Amino acid sequence: MTVQIEARSITKSFGHTPALRGATISAGRGEILAIMGPSGSGKSTLLHCLAGILTPDGSEVWFAGHRLDSQNEAARSTVRRDTFGFVFQFGQLVPELTAQENVALPLLLSGIRRKQALQEAQQWFPRLELEGLENRRSGELSGGQAQRVALARGMVNRPEVLFADEPTGSLDSVSGEHVMNLLTAAAREHGTTVILVTHEARIAAYADREVIVRDGLVSSLTGAEAA
Amino acid sequence: MIRLGLRLTLSGGREAAVRLMLIAAAVALGAGLLLVTLAGVNGVNAQNGRYAWLQSAGTSQSSTAIWWNLTKDDFDGQTIGRLDLAPASADPVLPPGITHLPAPGEYYASPALAALLRTTPADQLADRFPGHLAGTIGNAALPAPNTLLVLVGRTVAQVSHEPGAVKVSSIDTTTPSSCPSAAACYLRIGINANGMDLIFSVVGLALLFPVLIFIATATRLSAARREQRYAAMRLIGATSRQVSVVAAIEASVAAITGTVAAFGLFFVLRPPLATIPWTGAPFFTSDLSLSPADIALVALGVPIASAIAALLALRRVRISPLGVTRKVTPKPPRAVRMIPLLLGVVELGLVPHLVFLRGDTGRQIDVFVPGFVLVMAGLMIAGPWLTLVGSQLMARRTSRPAALIAARRLADNPKAGFRSISGLILALFVTSVAVCAITTINVHRTVASSTLAAVTVTGEYGVQPPVSADLVADVTAVPGVTGVAVARFDQAQHKLIRIGEFQSPVSLMSCAQLDRTPALGRCLAGAQVAYIPQGGLAFGLRHAQWQTTWQAAPFSAAALAKFPSDGLFVATDGTAAAIERVQTVLDRAYPDAGGWPTIAAYETSGTLPAEWQQLANVVILASIPIAGCTLAASVAGGLTDRKRAFSLLRLTGAPLRMLQGVVALEGAVPLILVAALSIAAGFGATDLFLHAQMDYGLSSPGLGYVAIVLAALVLALAIIAATFPLLARITGPETARNELEVARLRNRQIRTAC
Numbered sequence: 001m002t003v004q005i006e007a008r009s010i011t012k013s014f015g016h017t018p019a020l021r022g023a024t025i026s027a028g029r030g031e032i033l034a035i036m037g038p039s040g041s042g043k044s045t046l047l048h049c050l051a052g053i054l055t056p057d058g059s060e061v062w063f064a065g066h067r068l069d070s071q072n073e074a075a076r077s078t079v080r081r082d083t084f085g086f087v088f089q090f091g092q093l094v095p096e097l098t099a100q101e102n103v104a105l106p107l108l109l110s111g112i113r114r115k116q117a118l119q120e121a122q123q124w125f126p127r128l129e130l131e132g133l134e135n136r137r138s139g140e141l142s143g144g145q146a147q148r149v150a151l152a153r154g155m156v157n158r159p160e161v162l163f164a165d166e167p168t169g170s171l172d173s174v175s176g177e178h179v180m181n182l183l184t185a186a187a188r189e190h191g192t193t194v195i196l197v198t199h200e201a202r203i204a205a206y207a208d209r210e211v212i213v214r215d216g217l218v219s220s221l222t223g224a225e226a227a
Numbered sequence: 228m229i230r231l232g233l234r235l236t237l238s239g240g241r242e243a244a245v246r247l248m249l250i251a252a253a254v255a256l257g258a259g260l261l262l263v264t265l266a267g268v269n270g271v272n273a274q275n276g277r278y279a280w281l282q283s284a285g286t287s288q289s290s291t292a293i294w295w296n297l298t299k300d301d302f303d304g305q306t307i308g309r310l311d312l313a314p315a316s317a318d319p320v321l322p323p324g325i326t327h328l329p330a331p332g333e334y335y336a337s338p339a340l341a342a343l344l345r346t347t348p349a350d351q352l353a354d355r356f357p358g359h360l361a362g363t364i365g366n367a368a369l370p371a372p373n374t375l376l377v378l379v380g381r382t383v384a385q386v387s388h389e390p391g392a393v394k395v396s397s398i399d400t401t402t403p404s405s406c407p408s409a410a411a412c413y414l415r416i417g418i419n420a421n422g423m424d425l426i427f428s429v430v431g432l433a434l435l436f437p438v439l440i441f442i443a444t445a446t447r448l449s450a451a452r453r454e455q456r457y458a459a460m461r462l463i464g465a466t467s468r469q470v471s472v473v474a475a476i477e478a479s480v481a482a483i484t485g486t487v488a489a490f491g492l493f494f495v496l497r498p499p500l501a502t503i504p505w506t507g508a509p510f511f512t513s514d515l516s517l518s519p520a521d522i523a524l525v526a527l528g529v530p531i532a533s534a535i536a537a538l539l540a541l542r543r544v545r546i547s548p549l550g551v552t553r554k555v556t557p558k559p560p561r562a563v564r565m566i567p568l569l570l571g572v573v574e575l576g577l578v579p580h581l582v583f584l585r586g587d588t589g590r591q592i593d594v595f596v597p598g599f600v601l602v603m604a605g606l607m608i609a610g611p612w613l614t615l616v617g618s619q620l621m622a623r624r625t626s627r628p629a630a631l632i633a634a635r636r637l638a639d640n641p642k643a644g645f646r647s648i649s650g651l652i653l654a655l656f657v658t659s660v661a662v663c664a665i666t667t668i669n670v671h672r673t674v675a676s677s678t679l680a681a682v683t684v685t686g687e688y689g690v691q692p693p694v695s696a697d698l699v700a701d702v703t704a705v706p707g708v709t710g711v712a713v714a715r716f717d718q719a720q721h722k723l724i725r726i727g728e729f730q731s732p733v734s735l736m737s738c739a740q741l742d743r744t745p746a747l748g749r750c751l752a753g754a755q756v757a758y759i760p761q762g763g764l765a766f767g768l769r770h771a772q773w774q775t776t777w778q779a780a781p782f783s784a785a786a787l788a789k790f791p792s793d794g795l796f797v798a799t800d801g802t803a804a805a806i807e808r809v810q811t812v813l814d815r816a817y818p819d820a821g822g823w824p825t826i827a828a829y830e831t832s833g834t835l836p837a838e839w840q841q842l843a844n845v846v847i848l849a850s851i852p853i854a855g856c857t858l859a860a861s862v863a864g865g866l867t868d869r870k871r872a873f874s875l876l877r878l879t880g881a882p883l884r885m886l887q888g889v890v891a892l893e894g895a896v897p898l899i900l901v902a903a904l905s906i907a908a909g910f911g912a913t914d915l916f917l918h919a920q921m922d923y924g925l926s927s928p929g930l931g932y933v934a935i936v937l938a939a940l941v942l943a944l945a946i947i948a949a950t951f952p953l954l955a956r957i958t959g960p961e962t963a964r965n966e967l968e969v970a971r972l973r974n975r976q977i978r979t980a981c
Binding site for chain 2: 053074077078079080081082084085086088092094095096097098101105106108109113114117137
């Protein structure tokens with residue numbers, strides 16, 4: 001499998017507290033990779049370094065054959081906007097916009113005309129079982145519905161990599177599994193690489209591969225841990 | 228609960244401390260402005276009260292009588308009050324500010340006049356006053372620190388023969404604003420009751436309103452962040468009532484801190500503030516005082532109002548026992564909100580035509596102030612609806628994400644969107660009204676400038692003794708004098724001269740002299756004597772633009788000399804020194820005449836008094852910065868409240884410029900929409916007022932007004948732009964990560980609680 005995104009022995013500290021101490025990780029094109037680990041292990045920091053949100057203190061992050069960490073913030077923002085998609089635990093929807101406008105937002109940011117952006121956004125609503133919710137605001141959606149809208153927003157511009165940080169963290173188990181089913185199906189349909197951070201084994205089970213972060217280092221999951 | 232509220236407020240970590248300081252600072256500024264406004268009103272009252280003694284009128288014989296003659300003089304455009312005094316009894320009353328009467332040959336001057344005397348050549352000023360400077364007048368007699376006043380000691384024989392001299396046996400203490408009748412205050416010194424009402428109305432409408440809006444905005448700073456804390460409290464079992472208590476305590480602590488700081492700020496800044504000439508003259512520092520009622524109003528009112536505002540704000544947020552906050556989307560404003568504004572316009576347009584008001588300032592205030600209040604309140608009420616309409620239009624048409632987010636946010640809560648610029652809207656309305664009214668009145672009352680830069684004139688008919696040849700020679704000898712003309716009166720003539728719509732009795736003037744004083748007009752070719760309007764400048768020359776070539780009179784120059792003189796006109800080279808020297812010579816010739824007007828003074832005599840223009844300037848200059856503070860507090864508060872949404876947007880790749888666009892449009896859209904309406908309402912309301920009261924059509928407010936409006940709009944945009952660094956800082960990747968972590972931790976708490 002072609003390596004799509006890769007971190008090579010990266011280090012990152014916050015003040016005197018090291019978060020990553022030489023973490024190495026890679027994901028192939030279309031692969032769904034779960035990053036697990038206990039609280040404070042550095043898994044979110046690793047995701048943020050991979051996504052170009054943070055720049056590592058040492059070593060390198062590569063995406064599609066180009067070095068990401070050496071680019072400036074503006075260039076990394078462009079990569080994030082045009083090539084990556086994001087789903088967070090919650091709070092990522094703009095509360096004043098309707099669900100459909102929230103989904104269309106990445107397209108509008110890329111300069112696509114409003115009508116076309118809304119049409120493309122609309123296509124995701126039946127796919128994610130959100131029909132009839134297009135004109136609702138985030139405050140009028142349930143947690144599961146809001147996460148599916150966020151997923152649609154993350155996928156609407158056909159990202160090469162989708163970063164999902166605890167995407168089901170605020171949902172009950174039924175809603176969580178529903179969201180994960182839709183997420184993995186959409187990613188596989190479009191060949192999108194998914195980097196999934198979770199501390200729940202049943203969510204990680206949706207991934208093709210799982211790694212665990214402990215004390216700032218990445219290791220493959222052993223059989224016992226996987227169980 | 229109170230103790231917990233205090234602990235949360237005072238020991239809630241760095242963010243809580245910064246929030247507390249921010250709100251306290253904003254409240255300090257707002258409450259400080261409130262104190263300054265109240266003290267300013269008291270200052271105007273105190274200043275006005277010190278005019279009272281000058282109104283002292285004649286009385287019958289008394290053991291305390293004093294001869295008293297108050298006249299007015301001018302120096303370089305400033306008024307000098309001159310009071311000639313002579314004891315008429317063994318124990319005469321004394322004016323305030325002195326302990327002894329000046330003896331004949333002495334005079335006392337106010338500090339400002341004494342300073343002027345020290346720096347001005349004697350032939351331009353000091354020579355007007357007989358004798359020598361023997362003392363300084365105390366502040367008790369001076370309305371303002373820059374008052375020019377002289378108390379001249381004279382003999383009884385001298386004062387008692389001066390026209391207008393009276394015997395005074397007690398010093399009047401009736402302030403000009405509480406005069407029982409116009410006759411009781413015939414000198415019309417100071418500001419009368421109607422004037423004070425007008426000042427209080429203007430200050431109340433134009434300053435207090437924006438200040439109160441600012442304080443209300445300041446207390447709402449970081450409301451969303453506070454709500455998150457309240458949500459956390461609900462999660463651990465606090466009841467709604469307990470949360471309300473904490474909210475009230477938090478708001479009160481910030482407001483009390485801010486109010487205490489405001490008092491400190493006020494007393495520190497009082498001396499420089501006193502130098503601001505609110506109504507044309509600066510104050511003594513002690514004038515800017517606060518009454519116990521003022522202190523109680525601010526010290527108690529601001530914290531109580533803040534606590535009430537916090538509780539009301541909490542009602543708009545539903546916090547469930549699981550700590551989930553959900554904003555209650557307010558009902559969208561409806562078009563009926565335009566009704567008060569329209570009613571205000573109708574009131575201003577109709578009522579003055581139903582009630583005859585001209586010349587009755589008291590009734591004018593009764594009719595027009597409610598109309599203006601209604602229009603201002605109408606703008607505040609209609610603003611959210613206009614914001615909604617504008618934002619809905621923008622949301623429907625835009626393809627830009629910044630415009631879409633801004634429009635949706637404005638449409639979601641147009642009241643909040645409008646609130647941030649409401650102060651500026653009021654300021655623009657006040658500015659439009661003030662500038663348009665003053666410009667129009669001045670345009671209609673100002674006479675076109677004469678050809679000569681400055682002319683010093685005497686000659687009110689029948690008042691002065693004849694102009695002697697010696698006086699003409701003395702005046703002619705003054706350096707800078709270019710011509711002297713003597714007006715004469717033919718008692719057998721009852722001719723009238725038409726000047727525009729008026730008719731005036733005539734005086735006679737030599738054409739040779741008229742040639743040397745071209746500002747008075749000219750003769751027909753070949754004439755030796757011309758008819759000029761009697762009273763000269765006082766009547767005819769104010770209308771010089773209507774007629775400057777005077778009709779020939781059938782007299783020779785030699786025959787003219789036989790007629791008695793009734794006026795003296797002096798042309799100068801226009802320099803202040805020449806004018807003041809002529810004034811001094813004339814003062815000495817006619818010590819009780821009371822000033823010698825220049826054409827320049829006549830040209831502006833019909834315009835609005837300088838103190839009203841100054842009041843308008845103060846209001847404009849104060850209301851725009853206050854509005855700017857409101858906007859700054861509102862924008863900064865909005866940013867911190869949307870920290871998470873904005874930082875996550877940035878994290879997903881939204882450029883900072885887009886977020887800046889959101890913030891700019893959220894301010895600019897309602898600002899431009901409602902500012903246009905506000906300016907139109909200002910013009911319309913002023914036009915209705917001027918038409919109803921003076922039959923004046925609205926004049927162009929001029930470039931100065933355009934500059935003020937542009938400055939206000941640029942100020943608003945600059946204030947919004949000034950928050951961009953804050954936006955960049957609070958939406959950086961680090962902030963977004965922190966927000967995510969905070970959200971994650973809270974979520975875990977909730978799940979655990981469940």
